[in-house]
Amino acid sequence: xxxxxxxxxxxxxxxxxxxxARELPADIRDKVxxxxxxxxxxxxxxxxxxxxxxxxxxxxPVEFGGPGWSAIQQHIFDEEMALAGAPRTVxxxxxxxxxxxxxxxxxxxxxxxxxxxxxxxxxxxxxxxxAGSGSDLASLKTRAVxxxxxxxxxxxxxxxxxxxxxxxxxxxVRTRPDGKAxxxxxxxxxxxxxxxxxxxPIITLDGAHEVNETWFDDVRVPVSNLVGEENKGxxxxxxxxxxxxxxxxxxxxxxxxxxxxxxxxxxxxRNGKPLLDDPHFASRVAQVEIDLMALEVTNxxxxxxxxxxxxxxxxxxxxxxxxxxxxQTISELAMLAxxxxxxxxxxxxxxxxxxxxxxxxxxxxPLAATYFNLRKTTIYGGSNEIQRNIIAHMILGL
Amino acid sequence: xxxxxxxxxxxxxETVQKFMAARYGSESRRAAHKTPGTWSxxxxxxxxxxxxxxxxxxxEQGGIDGGPVETMLVMNAFGxxxxxxxxxxxxxxxxxxxxxxxxxxxxxxxxxxAVGEHLAAVAHAEPGARYDDRVQxxxxxxxxxxxLSGAKSVVIGGGAADTLLVTARVQGGDGVSVFAIPRTAExxxxxxxxxxxxxxxxxxxxxxxxxxxxxxLGGEGAAQKPLDDAQDVxxxxxxxxxxxxxxxxxxxxxxxxQTREQFGQPIGKFQALQHRMADMLIHFEQAKSMAYxxxxxxxxxxxxxxxxxxxxxxxxxxxSGRYIAQQAVQLHGGMGMADELDVxxxxxxxxxxxxxxxxxxxxxxxxxxxxx
Ligand SMILES: Cc1cc2nc3c(=O)[nH]c(=O)nc-3n(C[C@H](O)[C@H](O)[C@H](O)COP(=O)(O)OP(=O)(O)OC[C@H]3O[C@@H](n4cnc5c(N)ncnc54)[C@H](O)[C@@H]3O)c2cc1C
Numbered sequence: 001x002x003x004x005x006x007x008x009x010x011x012x013x014x015x016x017x018x019x020x021a022r023e024l025p026a027d028i029r030d031k032v033x034x035x036x037x038x039x040x041x042x043x044x045x046x047x048x049x050x051x052x053x054x055x056x057x058x059x060x061p062v063e064f065g066g067p068g069w070s071a072i073q074q075h076i077f078d079e080e081m082a083l084a085g086a087p088r089t090v091x092x093x094x095x096x097x098x099x100x101x102x103x104x105x106x107x108x109x110x111x112x113x114x115x116x117x118x119x120x121x122x123x124x125x126x127x128x129x130x131a132g133s134g135s136d137l138a139s140l141k142t143r144a145v146x147x148x149x150x151x152x153x154x155x156x157x158x159x160x161x162x163x164x165x166x167x168x169x170x171x172x173v174r175t176r177p178d179g180k181a182x183x184x185x186x187x188x189x190x191x192x193x194x195x196x197x198x199x200x201p202i203i204t205l206d207g208a209h210e211v212n213e214t215w216f217d218d219v220r221v222p223v224s225n226l227v228g229e230e231n232k233g234x235x236x237x238x239x240x241x242x243x244x245x246x247x248x249x250x251x252x253x254x255x256x257x258x259x260x261x262x263x264x265x266x267x268x269x270r271n272g273k274p275l276l277d278d279p280h281f282a283s284r285v286a287q288v289e290i291d292l293m294a295l296e297v298t299n300x301x302x303x304x305x306x307x308x309x310x311x312x313x314x315x316x317x318x319x320x321x322x323x324x325x326x327x328q329t330i331s332e333l334a335m336l337a338x339x340x341x342x343x344x345x346x347x348x349x350x351x352x353x354x355x356x357x358x359x360x361x362x363x364x365x366p367l368a369a370t371y372f373n374l375r376k377t378t379i380y381g382g383s384n385e386i387q388r389n390i391i392a393h394m395i396l397g398l
Numbered sequence: 399x400x401x402x403x404x405x406x407x408x409x410x411x412e413t414v415q416k417f418m419a420a421r422y423g424s425e426s427r428r429a430a431h432k433t434p435g436t437w438s439x440x441x442x443x444x445x446x447x448x449x450x451x452x453x454x455x456x457x458e459q460g461g462i463d464g465g466p467v468e469t470m471l472v473m474n475a476f477g478x479x480x481x482x483x484x485x486x487x488x489x490x491x492x493x494x495x496x497x498x499x500x501x502x503x504x505x506x507x508x509x510x511x512a513v514g515e516h517l518a519a520v521a522h523a524e525p526g527a528r529y530d531d532r533v534q535x536x537x538x539x540x541x542x543x544x545x546l547s548g549a550k551s552v553v554i555g556g557g558a559a560d561t562l563l564v565t566a567r568v569q570g571g572d573g574v575s576v577f578a579i580p581r582t583a584e585x586x587x588x589x590x591x592x593x594x595x596x597x598x599x600x601x602x603x604x605x606x607x608x609x610x611x612x613x614x615l616g617g618e619g620a621a622q623k624p625l626d627d628a629q630d631v632x633x634x635x636x637x638x639x640x641x642x643x644x645x646x647x648x649x650x651x652x653x654x655x656q657t658r659e660q661f662g663q664p665i666g667k668f669q670a671l672q673h674r675m676a677d678m679l680i681h682f683e684q685a686k687s688m689a690y691x692x693x694x695x696x697x698x699x700x701x702x703x704x705x706x707x708x709x710x711x712x713x714x715x716x717x718s719g720r721y722i723a724q725q726a727v728q729l730h731g732g733m734g735m736a737d738e739l740d741v742x743x744x745x746x747x748x749x750x751x752x753x754x755x756x757x758x759x760x761x762x763x764x765x766x767x768x769x770x
Contacts, residue, residue, distance in 0.1 A: 134731050136660040159732045203737040205727065205745060211735075270528055280759055335749075336757060339528045340552045343599060343753050345592045358589060359525040359551040359601040368594045368749065375727050375745075376735050383731060385670055 003297075005076070013076050020084040023049050029085035033260065034363070035370045037208065038087055040123070040165040046087050047120035056118040057094045064102060064110070065118050071303045082252025083259075090162065093117040093124040097170045100187065100236050104228035113168075113189070127157040127171035127190070127214055128237070134159075135386050137172070138181040138234065142216060144173035144188060151175075151188065151226070153196075153219040159380070163199045163212040167192050172237055175230050187233035189225040196220075206372035207345070241382070248316055248381075249299050249323030254292055257330045261285060264363050265337045275337055288329045295322045314394035317387040324377035324384060331371040338364040345369075401690065403467070410464075411471040414450060418479035424740060427596075430482050435557045435590065435598045437483045445485070446514020454493045454631075455512040459505055466631060470638040470693040477642025480740070480747055482597050484517060486639065487555025491632035492518035492563055498624035499576055499616035507561060507578060518578075519559035520632075521550040521602050522625070529756040531625075533574050535566040535604065543610040546577060549603045554754065556600030557590035563615070564604065565625065573619030583607050595743070595750040627697070630708050633755050634692035637715045640751045641689040644682050644719060647726040647744040651675065654730055671729055678722050685718035705768040709761040716758035719748035 005013065028042050050056045058074045060066025069077065082088070089095065098117050101109050116122045133140040142155025153173055163169065169190050176184030190197065196219035202211045228236055265276040265285065275281050302315050335342045341360030345368070358365075378384040392398045403411070421444065430438045445451050453468055455461020469490060476485060493511055496504040496518070510516035524534055535548025546566055556562065562579045579586060585607035588600045616624055652675060655666030665671055688711040695707035723745040727734035734741050752758065 129732065132659075134660065135665075136662075139660075204735045205737065205742040207737065211732075268528070269526065271530075278759075280762070336753075336759070339757065340523060340753055343552050343554075343593045343750055345594045345596075358591070359549055359603075371749075372594075372745070375724065378728060379731055379735065383728075385668075388670065 003300075005072070009072055009076060012073055013080065016077055016080040017084070019053065019055075020080060020086060023053070024084055024086055025049075028087060032085040032087055033256075035257075035260075035366045037210075043087055043090055043165075044120050044123075047090075051119050056120075057098070059095065060098065060118070061102070064098075064114050071306050072300075075299070075303055079252035079255070082250075082256050085256065088253065090120075090123070092126050092161070092166075092170075093120070093122065096126060096240055097124050097189070100170070100227060100240050103239065104187075104232075104236050106224075108224070109189070109227065122168050123162070123166045124168045124170060125160050125163045125166035125214075127160055127169045129159045130156060131158050135383060137237075138185065140172055140174060140185065142171065142173050143177070144175050144186060144221070146175075146223070147220075149223050150220045151223060153188070153190065153216045153221055155216050157214045157216075158212075159202070160199070160212045160214045161210060163192075163214050164201065164209070169197075169214060170227075172233050175233075182234040184231055185233040185237070186230050187227040187236045188221055189227060190216075190219065190221050191225075194219050194221065204373065205375060206369040208369070208373065210373075249295055249319040250327055251292065251296050251299055251323065254323070254326050254330060257327070257334070258285075258289060258292065261330055261334045261337065264334055264367075267361065267363075268337050268339065281333075281337070284333060288326060288333065291322065291329075292326050295319070295326060298322070314390050317382075317390045317394075320381065321378075321384050321387050327377050328371075328374050331367070331374045335367040335371040338367050342368045403471070407467060407471055410468055411475065413448065414472050414475040415478075417444070417448065418475050418481070422479045422481065427480060427482060427743075431592070431596045436592050436596055437558055437598060441481075441483050442517075443514050445483070446512070451485070451489050451514045452512030454490060454497065455508050456497065459509040460512040461508070466634050466693040466696050469631070469635050470689060473635045473638035474642040474645075477639035477644075477747070478646040480595075480643065480743055484519065484555030484558040484598065486632065486635055487519045487553075488517040488559065490635045491520050491628060492555075492559070492561075494631040495520055495563055495576065495624060495628035496615070498627050499621065501615060503578060503612045504615050516560050517555070517558050518561040518563055519553055519555040520565075520628070521553045521556060521562045522565045523551055523553070525549050525551045529760040531574075531622075533565050533567055535564060536569055537566040537575060537577060537614075538569045540608060543608060544577060544613060546579065546604045546607045546609065549601070551601050552593075552599050553602055554593070554597065554599050556588060556602055557598040562586070562602060564602075565621065568618055571619045574621045574625060575618050576615045576621040576625070577609060577613045578615055579604070579607060579609055579613060583609060593750055595746040597750070629755065630696040630704060633708050633712060634689070634696035636751055636755060637685075637689040637692045637711050640715045640719050640748060641682075641686050643744045643747050643751075644685055644722045647722055647741055647748070648675075648678055648682050650739075650741055650744075651678070651726045651729050654733075658731075665729075674725055674729060678725050681718035681721045685715050685722075688714040702768060706765060709756075709765040709768065712756060712761040713758050713765060716752040716761070719752055723748040 028046055031038055054067055057066050058069055058077050062068040094117055098114060101113055128137055130140050144151040144153045169192055171188045171190055172185050173188050174184050175186040196217040198215045200213040201209045203209055262276060266274045268275040270278045299319060341364035346365040430436055449462050452461035453464040457463045496508050524532060538545045560581055562581060564577045564579050565574050566577055568575055585605040587603045590600045593599045655671055656664050658665050691707050692711035695704050698704040726741045727745050730741050733739055
């Protein structure tokens with residue numbers, strides 16, 4: 001047993017740090033540090049910098065352009081990125097659809113899509129959920145009917161994150177209406193510029209436009225865009241769900257946000273002292289930091305088990321549950337730290353042209369919005385209730 | 399001891415509930431949110447005609463001389479319907495303060511508040527003071543009146559107010575005084591913005607603002623007690639508003655669990671969610687009890703007992719409100735995140751209430767100090 005990184009791992013970490021110090025654009029970093037929304041171009045600009053270095057897709061095998069890193073190296077990379085204030089990787093292309101295309105796609109699909117994913121020439125989004133099918137995803141109804149060399153797709157997907165930026169969507173569609181629900185689903189890649197595709201914004205709790213409804217009205221999709229075999233889509237989707245284990249806990253980002261929380265709490269005062277010196281508040285900050293430490297070690301144990309090729313099983317559910325709860329707690333404490341100033345919906349006021357020169361500190365402005373936004377983390381990606389069901393069934397055998 | 403309401407009180411509650419159901423749907427809220435200041439003068443006039451705006455105004459000034467229980471019932475309904483109009487800030491907080499300050503100038507203001515022509519807001523909290531009563535705004539005696547300078551932050555309802563009730567210290571004197579300052583007075587600058595729950599607020603700066611001597615309400619340096627008393631009335635009202643929102647969020651979630659189906663059954667059949675709803679209900683009942691206690695104690699003469707009850711109420715309301723808001727969103731799944739549904743707005747409002755008049759930590763500390 002040894003908790004410290006090896007000399008090589010440390011050298012790798014230094015490498016990553018040097019790269020980030022040199023290459024991460026200050027304007028992007030400042031936005032990330034202040035929890036402001038990035039626009040499409042900012043995500044793309046950063047991805048292109050990573051790609052030029054050969055680090056565009058840390059988890060990909062070398063044959064597809066990955067750097068060939070170990071799980072520990074990927075973990076180090078993710079964490080350094082987050083701490084430095086690099087944008088989060090938009091997961092839908094490199095982390096979601098790419099592994100499916102690598103494993104189940106045709107060589108033509110691999111050649112066509114993978115290079116454009118790593119260079120972020122395409123922006124992908126995920127078309128799984130429907131109004132009637134969230135936790136019970138297998139009940140999905142969007143239909144794809146074969147018509148010669150095409151499928152004709154009709155139905156509605158919802159909650160599609162950043163579909164307003166996307167030009168491709170990977171969808172689960174029903175290709176066989178009868179029989180067992182899971183056995184009639186296919187995995188289809190759809191060009192969003194095809195006639196019949198439309199994207200409709202959904203405004204969320206925090207007042208932001210991050211998700212959408214994506215409608216398909218008799219959309220003609222070439223059969224060559226089917227991944228793998230017809231009616232095997234559920235298997236691929238499950239593969240995808242189990243695939244992305246590293247970084248599901250968001251430890252790097254939580255460490256960064258914890259630092260920000262401490263900074264805010266050391267400038268805010270309570271009873272004439274920095275809030276961070278207030279025993280009650282300090283112990284709450286300490287508690288979440290301790291939870292995060294424990295989660296980090298749990299995460300390293302999972303990575304280590306993967307290295308020795310033992311199946312970590314449903315443990316990713318543990319990482320998801322604790323990781324999301326920690327993110328939420330940190331954002332909640334940061335909002336409470338700002339006190340009454342967190343009441344101002346300043347983004348809105350700024351839109352209306354009048355928020356200059358408010359009396360509160362600048363850090364107060366996005367804190368409530370961030371707290372609101374992160375309520376999503378216990379809902380999406382398999383809600384925490386569903387994750388607990390998985391633990392009960394798969395680990396505990398109940 | 400008696401937890402029943404009188405016939406008149408029940409009638410009042412029904413009247414306001416009916417008004418909210420008939421006139422204050424989600425669409426009118428959204429429309430109000432889009433207008434500058436996020437409130438509607440039409441709604442305000444109607445509430446004034448109904449006598450609701452003058453609920454706490456004495457009969458001599460044209461009000462109906464109601465008390466904390468009436469206020470609680472009205473605020474329950476406003477919390478459930480998420481009224482955006484500055485009722486709490488003007489008709490409760492500012493009105494309660496004016497009543498307690500007394501004097502002819504305050505009486506005149508009360509009379510104009512009661513008819514709904516005029517609005518007021520208490521401008522007390524200052525930048526950097528967090529939730530503490532720290533007043534640095536300065537009033538200097540000048541020929542025929544006063545000159546005020548200072549800053550007030552996050553004045554709820556400040557944008558809608560015609561008159562700001564500004565707390566200040568008189569130069570060379572002790573204690574806190576309250577000055578009635580017209581928003582249009584020279585040297586007053588308001589920066590208006592919506593709060594996270596869509597109501598209106600403002601940051602206010604005062605630069606050598608000159609007012610007449612009558613602007614001083616109550617005695618010089620004698621406003622601390624009236625202010626404390628009015629804050630407790632306002633705190634009780636805030637608790638009642640929060641309880642209204644909690645109840646509505648609970649009901650909406652219960653309904654959703656019965657109608658939303660996944661895996662071929664209503665999600666309310668899943669025991670994990672049943673237990674969560676049960677915990678939400680327990681939180682709600684505890685919160686409702688404390689809102690009752692706050693209403694019954696907010697005017698109690700024993701300052702120590704009152705402090706204990708009021709801070710305890712705010713703690714329970716803060717914690718219950720947060721639990722219910724978070725779980726209501728969670729149990730709605732993705733729909734809980736949608737602006738389109740009321741749950742996301744209950745979430746916003748309950749969060750805002752926790753950050754108003756002292757958060758949970760602030761009142762835990764006050765409670766501990768009062769019980770040491
Ligand atoms: C911000 C955001 C972004 C998203 N992005 C995407 C995206 O890009 N692409 C995409 O396809 N989807 C996306 N989603 C959808 C997300 O995956 C679903 O919201 C999620 O699967 C839950 O489904 P639902 O919303 O239908 O809730 P429901 O499934 O209706 O769940 C409602 C409640 O019931 C609980 N519940 C359901 N079943 C059970 C059970 N068996 N036992 C106990 N409790 C249960 C849930 O945990 C939840 O609390 C996103 C969602 C959000 C909020």
